[in-house]
Amino acid sequence: MASHWRRIGIGLWLLGVAAAPLSGDNYVIKIATFVAFYGALALSWNFIGGYAGYPSFATAAFVGLGSYAGALCQNAGVPMVLSWGLAAGVTAIAAAALGFVVLRLRGHYFAIGSIALVEILSLIASWWSGLTGGGEGLNVTILPGGPVFIARFFLYAMLAIVVLALVATVLVERGRLGFGLRCIAQNEDAAEMVGVPTTLYKVLAFVLSGVFCGAAGAAYASWVAYIAPTDAFSILLTVKVPVMVLLGGPGTVFGPLLGSSALVLLEETVWARFLEFHQAILGAVIVALIFFLPGGLLGLAGRVRKSA
């Protein structure tokens, strides 16, 4: 996609989410906050899944870890935003350590290994009840202030995380790391032979895909003020985020934002009316993606322009 179209798209997206409070409707603000939350997760997944081409299902592991780390810090008296920063740091360290293990695997094996991380961390959160409250969950200190203030605060907090993830994406894409990751996605052995330090780069991509999830997870925990293992380490979320990126256009800057907002809005509009079809719709989107949209919506835009 031409870069000025891309910039316009990103600008409109940010403006649209930021302008949600103008509606004066708390429901709209809540949806916009979800759009930003999933936008941050999709941008995160894009580093490992889009640029490096590793089919990661570790998103919920990072989100869950970040939400517990942030909640525990906050409950221990650490100021809220600092807790999010610490949660991001904890998630980054965990991603680096886990990355060295699971990134030895390739293809389907990596996918299975990454989904196992979600299950393992979820089990730890359930068992270690002395720390995490176990299956009963954990209440998080509530931010003082009225509901209108709180709604806006968390919208802009999520949006700030999106902006950080966007900046990181643009820097990665323009630099050596992004180039090396694209080489890895296409032919890892050849990448190694031209001098790409593939293990280091994959771990860096995995850390980047973890750090913003950790921050967003912590912010989410503060927002909803309660977390439990099954919500924090949600298998549905770990599948949904890659679908969002594939829907928008993997390995691009705008694709993850486009795909995540499209899916959230689709779910919200259809959700209210056909509650029981929620999972079926996600399934239909996945099937449509596989058969009709290999390059995502951005790829479709490119094809339309070419044939015109």
Add this chain to the structure above:
Amino acid sequence: MSALLELTGVSKRFGGIDAVRGVDLRVERGEIIGLIGPNGAGKTTLVNLITGVHRATAGTVRFEGADVTAQRPHEAARRGLARTFQIVQPFPQMTVLENVMAGSLFAGASATPAIAREDAMQHLERVGLGAQAHRPAAILTLPSRKRLELAKSLAMKPRLLLLDEVNAGLNTSEIDGALELIRSIAADGVTIILIEHLMKVVLSLSQRVLVLHQGALIADGPPRAVVDDPRVVEAYLGARFAARFAQHPTEASRA
């Protein structure tokens, strides 16, 4: 001064197969060496042992005096050990130019993608792919892919270039072009090990020829002497034919 490359007792075993057995080899700076041997002799495996793709089961590999036996391929690339693949390995969805940029950026001297782009363009012009720079690598013909492999490894600023059958599948006029190119690369001071089945190419380029047979180095010397060596003839033709040719050594050398 130490040799550019020095192998001592290098062996590689895959399961029950001894692909390379006890190879001792010194390569001096500026040499052009031909490496020949029948199919399955272990030539590609030897390249893989020198460039860190495989780790030797025994023996040591030294490059510029340093023990590099356990190096990873990307470390080899950064040290100046570049190789082309017998089975070409492009980045299919990247353009031809981006393929070469990768070599320049990660193993060559280019600090940024912008610098790598300029550098890569020059290497593409040199191998005659300038006009294809912006096309996807996946649509190149086989001879062009071989040239792309070469441009990519040139962009890596190699000290030692290992060419694994870069000329296979080329027609006569293309081979003449390739010979020219390899000579000019050598003239820039790059040491070259050339794996080839085409004797014409080996004889016209190499100052020294190595023969690998069933993983062992059975000959090492000037091209003519090596080609006339009865053990080499035997390796290629089998013992019975070798005995018959031994009575007509001039014919054997033409084979």
